[in-house]
Amino acid sequence: MSVVQAQSAPIRAEEDYLTTKQVAEMTGLSVSFFEVGRSLASPGHPPYLKVGSRVLYSRSDIVEWLDKRRRGQK
Numbered sequence: 001m002s003v004v005q006a007q008s009a010p011i012r013a014e015e016d017y018l019t020t021k022q023v024a025e026m027t028g029l030s031v032s033f034f035e036v037g038r039s040l041a042s043p044g045h046p047p048y049l050k051v052g053s054r055v056l057y058s059r060s061d062i063v064e065w066l067d068k069r070r071r072g073q074k
Contacts, residue, residue: 038055
């Protein structure tokens, strides 16, 4: 029997992932908005990644999350 190891790209937080503070700055929302949303497991809260004690958000997930909240015509 052989063991198959998954090949995955390393997490590069400085390029692909954002901290809660960076997401707050990007969206214009408060840091506490994201902290409370995570702690309450609010539906509609953007997905996040927990690495040790760090909380990271994928930049592409945040862009998609914002796009879903777009209102009106372009």
